[in-house]
Amino acid sequence: MSLGLLDAEVSDVTTVTPALVLDGLVKSFGSTRAVRSVSLDIAPGELLAILGPSGCGKSTLLRLIAGLEAPDAGRVRLGERDVTSRPAHRRKIALVPQEGALFPHLTVAQNVAFGLPGAGKLFGLRRAAQRPEVQRLLELLHIQDLVERMPAQISGGQAQRVALARALACDPEIVLMDEPFSALDASLRHSVRTDIRETLARLGVAAVVVTHDQEEALSLADRVAVMQCGEIVQVGTPDEVYRAPASSEIARFVGHAVLFSGRCQAGSVGSCLGEIAVPDGSEGDGAVMVRPEQILLVPPTPGLPTGEVRSVTFYGHDADVTVELDSGESVVARIQGDLPRGRVSLRVRGAGCFFPAA
Numbered sequence: 243m244s245l246g247l248l249d250a251e252v253s254d255v256t257t258v259t260p261a262l263v264l265d266g267l268v269k270s271f272g273s274t275r276a277v278r279s280v281s282l283d284i285a286p287g288e289l290l291a292i293l294g295p296s297g298c299g300k301s302t303l304l305r306l307i308a309g310l311e312a313p314d315a316g317r318v319r320l321g322e323r324d325v326t327s328r329p330a331h332r333r334k335i336a337l338v339p340q341e342g343a344l345f346p347h348l349t350v351a352q353n354v355a356f357g358l359p360g361a362g363k364l365f366g367l368r369r370a371a372q373r374p375e376v377q378r379l380l381e382l383l384h385i386q387d388l389v390e391r392m393p394a395q396i397s398g399g400q401a402q403r404v405a406l407a408r409a410l411a412c413d414p415e416i417v418l419m420d421e422p423f424s425a426l427d428a429s430l431r432h433s434v435r436t437d438i439r440e441t442l443a444r445l446g447v448a449a450v451v452v453t454h455d456q457e458e459a460l461s462l463a464d465r466v467a468v469m470q471c472g473e474i475v476q477v478g479t480p481d482e483v484y485r486a487p488a489s490s491e492i493a494r495f496v497g498h499a500v501l502f503s504g505r506c507q508a509g510s511v512g513s514c515l516g517e518i519a520v521p522d523g524s525e526g527d528g529a530v531m532v533r534p535e536q537i538l539l540v541p542p543t544p545g546l547p548t549g550e551v552r553s554v555t556f557y558g559h560d561a562d563v564t565v566e567l568d569s570g571e572s573v574v575a576r577i578q579g580d581l582p583r584g585r586v587s588l589r590v591r592g593a594g595c596f597f598p599a600a
């Protein structure tokens with residue numbers, strides 16, 4: 243999907259005032275340190291995903307940004323304004339909760355209109371539901387045919403679109419979304435994700451999406467911040483985080499990783515898959531990582547590592563093939579096309595990542 247104008251803005255964050263700045267945020271609950279000194283900048287119009295396992299502090303961080311929790315230390319800035327001590331309703335930040343949380347007694351259009359200024363009372367809400375801003379948001383999110391329905395009469399995917407439309411109706415500077423697609427099935431996720439991403443890009447609204455789903459983070463965001471144990475451990479474009487993870491833990495979390503320990507010398511590491519090239523500058527003992535899709539399976543070939551196909555997990559678009567090498571190690575390759583059987587040889591395509599031993 244093209245972000246057009248936004249690409250220029252996002253790529254040059256140093257010359258643009260960030261839409262949101264988090265500076266050293268800390269939050270504990272008793273002895274649980276949920277968020278430990280998190281600092282992040284989000285550019286205008288940028289979509290940032292915070293990716294981390296359950297319990298790493300993602301929702302707490304979102305609640306600190308929204309003003310629903312007060313930090314023990316650190317600041318939150320929206321544009322030029324420090325909003326750390328402002329209550330949630332005075333921050334111009336909209337939070338879309340996990341299940342959308344629509345008002346069950348209001349129609350879809352009234353739910354969306356709820357965010358408009360002066361639309362608090364039901365009488366005003368009926369009129370506000372007719373306003374062009376509401377119609378436009380409904381159209382952008384492809385839910386214009388649902389205006390008169392009640393939340394109980396729409397699907398989960400439609401409810402998520404309504405929840406985002408309601409959040410956008412407040413004209414927020416930032417939209418926060420907490421696991422917005424977790425209740426949707428795989429095919430619906432894709433279409434809702436695409437529409438939400440396109441709507442945010444069209445309106446130029448910056449957003450922070452919290453997820454534990456790496457595929458979701460990589461496919462949705464302009465940048466991904468990986469969070470572990472209350473800390474942001476890497477921030478980068480989806481491509482950077484996937485291809486050049488900062489540690490073997492991040493490599494394993496952000497996709498499938500094939501890891502071997504070995505010694506790096508003169509730009510390559512010896513492994514059971516032969517010499518694996520790694521970026522210049524690496525040296526010494528550590529671990530080398532390749533992604534399963536970098537491992538090619540070829541007919542048995544003298545001089546190449548060879549073994550027996552032990553299992554195949556077929557996903558439709560590709561398949562994971564576990565090969566037990568004659569040297570004893572098991573390796574998983576991700577392949578497309580014909581499913582192999584029997585004996586195969588393995589070759590690594592492209593460079594690996596090297597993580598020096600601590």
Ligand SMILES: Nc1ncnc2c1ncn2[C@@H]1O[C@H](COP(=O)(O)OP(=O)(O)OP(=O)(O)O)[C@@H](O)[C@H]1O
Pocket residue numbers: 271274275276294295296297298299300301302303454
């Ligand atoms: N109000 C609270 N009181 C006490 N502990 C809390 C509170 N809120 C969160 N925690 C703890 O803080 C840590 C981080 O929780 P948080 O909900 O932010 O994680 P998360 O990454 O969003 O998890 P999940 O993906 O499962 O929602 C957890 O150990 C959690 O138990």
